[in-house]
Amino acid sequence: MAHQKKNRNVGIIGIGQTKHSSHREDVNQPELIHEAVSLALKDANLTMKDIDCVVHGNMELFEMVHSPDLWHVLGTGAYGKDSIRITTGGTVGATLSCASDNLVASGMYDIVMAIGFEKLQEGHTTGGITNMACPLWFRKIQAGALTGSSAYDVEREFGLERADRASLMYRIIMDKHASLNPNAHRAFGLDFSQIDDLIRTSPKLVGELKLIEMCSQSDGACCVIYACEKKAKELSKIPVWIRDHITVHKEENFTIFGYDRKYPVLKTHKFAAEQLFKRNGINDPLNYFDVFEMYDPATWWAIDWIRDFFNLQGDEHLRLIEEKEIMIGGKMPINPSGGVIGSNPIGATALVRVAEAALQVRGNAGPHQIPTPVNHALASGFGGTMWTVMTMLEKELNW
Amino acid sequence: MAEYWGVKVEDIFNTMKDRFRPEGAKDVDAVFGYDIAGEGKWKLTVKNNAMTLEKADQLSGCIATMSADGETFVGVNTGKVDATNAFMSGKFKVEGDMGAFGKTGKLFRKFVLAKKEMTTKEYLADMFATIVPRFKAREAEGLEASFGFDLGGPDGGKWTVFIKDKVCTVTETIEGKPTVTLEFNDARDYVDFILGKIDAQSILAAGKASAKGDINMMASKWPILFEKYKDPMAGAVQEQELLVLKKTISLNEKFSTGPIMGKFLKGLKEKKIFANRCPECGRLQLPPREVCAECRVRAGEFVEVGPKGEVRYMDVVYYAMPDPLTGVARETPYGSIFIRLDGCKGNETLPHFIRKDQIEKIQRGWNEKKGTRVRPVWEEKRIGDIWDIKYFEIDE
């Protein structure tokens, strides 16, 4: 296997995120970023002097600012430092984490700060997403980022009623998690007793995809500080180690479904998980990981991807949901933070997944902390034309 | 009628006429219903840039009806309750044409609770009414004195405060010969003085007031004898007005099609639909692409496909995103279909739309089972654009 041994280990030593919300009119973009940066520096007990390089990312067409890292230097503190700007669409937050890991592991920088943010209210989110499509043809006929195809898939396979209930079950579990997370954007205080009512009354957006099953649009920023092993051990009592990460993209076309068993459509999630686990010698991811912060833009995709990520068969993934094993305290807690359905500041979202997973490993995430020890965590990012980024985090340097 | 945050449901409806924005009603011609639990039903008719509102017994004939309880309704209208949260958790529901109801957002200016302000008369009344409650009896040991207040101006008045045997009383005249008398030309200055907005020095120096009698005794003793007056209006912070800079940023673009996409678009002009084939794996790509991404080779020959085919998947879209530049949203519901044109196999599908009135009749394909067969309906004048196909319709 050509995958090389990591040059040196990298640990997360600082985490900061703003409370995600739809109304941050009180701050401008650099100020929003600064909030997260200050929190991360405080968490790591560092000052900007200690940072060697700043990694910045978001989707510029959402706020219509070109090369925003230039203006944002007012809030990022990158003045006088090396800085890099990487973007990859919805996955950008996860890419920032991968990039920071690469930068520190390479030996070129000892301490790197990753900053992801989005201020969706300042732009036109739908316009931004519609603009992703090819201007020559698809932009004119597409429906934004919404499709009911994943709902259709799950329903055909498991029956309308079971599928709908599983979807709402997942949604309510995420809402319960979000209610425990002080930084989450939306928590409605839903209860399982509302499943039937919500199935009936939540308005349909596209096909069987209902409003309640879609993620929010949020404003927020997240900042994570990465350090080389030596410094991480010096500076932090509980560094969270980045074990590995993988990025898998897909071609431009949008045929994401496969209604012909002779022509299955391979998904990047499955592929990414397979490759990542294979090269790390993990045969039973469901038992190996203690928590999974998954990028879930909608309940239906989440349901489908649980099966892909963990290589489950039949209806195992539905049962994990139905038996509430994905809840905090369950066998495979998913999104104790409330997930993307709870908060979605697009440029930061995937980084928040890594940050939340790291918080769980540390053991001090707050009210939404998993009660049992978290030694192995997994975080995923999603975006673009069905791209996936996955990151593995570890409590001990023992792999 | 119940009040929420000091506002009644009625207040929201009664102020609709005043808050109405004719410019927001430009292309609205509909009747909307409001069903507020426990409070009543209202019908709002918007037509010709004008509105009429009436309380109603039933809400038939409404294009959309919103139902909520009083608290949610008032909350959403005053900004105390986040509308999205309320909607998502089912606290308010909309039945009927949601898109149409969405337009009501532009019809009215926001409901703002009138800010209460106390008048000079109200302040004076309150200040003197609270003298006795603010009196600290134990500080008045052995003290016998009276203080006269002669406050001029249209809102003024006269008061005397008596202290004797550790008891305090107030009369609304100048009685007897007060130990100290304060005379103000304008009662408003007295109020401002007590509220701390102006100081004694400035008042006396400007000749706005004068004192007769043992003023030093009053100055030193009064703050000990009485608790400081608390302004009932303090803490009601004025909301900051947010300035909003709205700008549509648009840049003209000249997109090149390149030879591959160019051939596809040109083909549409001639009522032909072209895909191209990968020389290695043989798959067809529709629209044609420069490479086959799986094989990483230059894609090869063009193949004409269709024009008829079967529907493999359809998304019925209920909620249309408005076009960012024009604000116009497609009429819903519409059917977004993926068609496997004749000559294509597997998932080699072309996305487009189905004729609006045929959405219900469409059967999606599944494995070997074929979906409804459809054919394109072409525009009369074609320009080499995906919209040269108006839509697809059932091929019967």
Next chain:
Amino acid sequence: MGKRLAVCAVAQIKNHPDYHDWRFQNMLLECFEPIVEETKVTFDMDKGIRTIITCSDDMFDARTISDNGITDVVGAHFRGEEKMAQESINGLGYAMACILSGHDDVILFMGHCKESQGESRRMISNLAYDPFYCRPLGMDYHNVDALQARAYMEKSKVTDEHLAKVVVRSRANGKKNPYGRENKIVSEKDVLNSPMYSDPLREMHIYPVTDWAYGMLLCSEKRAKEFTKKPVWITGYGSCMDRYFLGDRDIASNFSLKNAAKRAYAMAGIKDPRKDVQVFELSDQAAYQLPMWAEGVGIAEEGRGGQWIDDGGMERFNVNLSGGQLNGNPLLLGGAARALECYYQLSGQAGKRQVKGAKRAVAQAATGGAGQHQAVIVMEA
């Protein structure tokens, strides 16, 4: 793993004022195929390219997630792809990190941009400024550069005549570059008579609107010989960000470039660039930037840019033999163009522009008006 990155192969199309017959996919394909053919590199998950780094801009492309449109063409289907949303030169620094970290050992680096697609590149750079103050004032990279030009020219005694020399030379050199944009050959008089664009910058002082695409195959030291007999090494990288508001900066000071260069030189073990480096490629988006960046990288004395030109500094240090960015490269791809020229020079493929015995080269590029963010790479034969 060693401390250097190998450049195994490069490919580019000609810099052109308007590729209206091609879209990005076509442009990139022309760069993709030669690299794959020359090096026989595969996309095998074990032995081939697993990660592709791209460089493009959402606003120039008028496409959100501009890399999503070209994923197919750069071979990123079921492979990793990350987009450098800054000057392309930083992509090389990032690629270096990816490889030195051990995460990847072969990386394909491709970029594209069509400045001709949008009606105004100035409207785009205007959007780099904050919406409340600088943007409504009308600041864009060109007029901000003009402010810097004024300050710099006074400090370093650079005159209108010096700038004319720079422009004439850039076009003459560009002509010797088979990939250089074809520009009208002009005389110094022509330049001096060129209409004022943004005082003190004349129209001819600013790089012309250009479309371009390129590709580079990068890999770890261990595997270089699998792909090429003559790898060129990237041995140093440094970047630095300056403050945002012009009033907060000393815009004639070269603060960010000096720091970036210092870090790059330290990494590469360069003690004195004047002695240790034979070729310099500086991204001059406007003519005054050539002497200014020359000061910043340490080959012209501070404050003596004008004199440096008079003393033949541009020839002595083999500066911008490619024509520089001034001859025409798109905004964010100047750095890659500089790196490609350094590659040709160090591998003996620079044809008429070849510097004999070139052992080391320095490439530089900036993002933002008045060079707010600068990056430098050092390359070695």
